[in-house]
Amino acid sequence: MTHLPFIAGAYAATIGVFLILSVSAALRLRAAERRLHAVETRRERVRA
Amino acid sequence: MTRKTRRLWLVGGCMLGFGTATILTLQAFSTDIVFFMAPSQILAHPPAPNRTIRLGGMVVAGSLKETHEAGKPPSVSFLVTDGQDAIPVRFTGVLPDLFREGQSVVALGEMRPGGAFIASEVLAKHDETYMPKEVAEALRKSGRWDPRFGKPPSASSWDDMTVAPSRGS
Amino acid sequence: MSASPLAEPVSAQDHGSATNPGRIGSLLHRYANPGRFLRLSERLSPFLVWPAIVLSVAGMVWGLFLSPADWQQGDAVRIMYVHVPAAWLASLGYAALAVCGVLSLVWRHRLADLAAAEIGPVGASVTFLCLLSGSLWGRPMWGAWWVWDARLTSVLVLFFLYLGHVALIRAFDDPSRGARAAAILAVAGAVDLPIIKFSVQWWNTLHQPDSITLTGAPTMSFSMLWPLLVCTLGFSFAFAAIVNTRLRAAILETRTRQLLLQGARE
Structure with a gap:
């Protein structure tokens, strides 16, 4: 393949950026779900 | 409301x-905002001497000459045209991979009193056509296109030309 | 504490007002309800994630290994399969940001503000990818990492508009003020989109004109056009999936904050 370093750089950056974005989004969603769940159960326990 | x-x-x-x-x-x-000036524009409105400008156009087929002197980087000279006028360009340094006769280029430099353009940097400007080597080869063999004289024919005609080059139209 | 804007409820009542919003307005209101959006988004998620993974991987493998090399650019043309989708998504993402801006300014949708805050960073990342892959493509082909021609400069401006939006929407203690300022920036910045699109026609640039246009036939062999379209679809799904997930997280985070504030007041 000609120009391999340039091609590899472009593809690696693309895959890297999309991986970082998706993994961080998934982790953030999981953390948000857990936190909301924790807060909701705590409130219910206080009410009860 | x-x-x-x-x-x-x-x-x-x-x-x-x-x-x-x-x-x-x-x-x-x-x-x-324009990135470069065409040869006819430069000749119609000559820039002030020693002012750095960008000249853009197509490298004229058959105009490329290389001179090698011992101990110096190779120097090239070629004509750049926009179809109306042509300006001779001289450049010493490394040309981009895509540089060839028939390619569009943008050269940074200045006009000399003799009418020659001394370039300090040459960039290749490729067009918006993308095609595999085989298609380019077939087009060239069929005699419908010579890359030294400008853009290839439109992509919608490639199949006709490559599959049945003898059919004619 | 009770006066904090965070206590502002994100619910359907928030959008109801005495004025009649009109038919478009009522349609918007249906989906501007974060609760309803949350359910829709959850159901939509697999239909975004799986096409994103399958199409992106297929498109990149096709572009890297199966599509032909260009007659003059050689294998460097393969950078196109990541550069062009990134460029399209950069513009598309900003258009979405501008639409959110109008929804926020005119209809005062909280969901539009939340969406804008989540689209911004993703759009900025994609624009960065477009600039980076373009630079990596320009160096071997043109002979320069960067030139100040109209196309490259207008995309760089788009990148800064994104960065400004990302910063502005988070810059105020009162989120609604940040949202208002960011919405104005998003709408005003949209003038850059036609400039990017037409820069290669209006002025002579080093960047080549578009190969694929709405009006004309593509100036590209089909063996290169197909992987490009598959990549574009895949990256678009990925963009949508990421924004969808972030937006869902943002809504849950807002709800958590409200519950905590309510608990603190009780």
């Missing part, structure tokens, strides 16, 4: 005004 409708008109009006302002600004500066 409800508050929402009023806000809608307000946003629309602001967009219109801002858009118009932008168009007028770009119009006013359009000569500064």
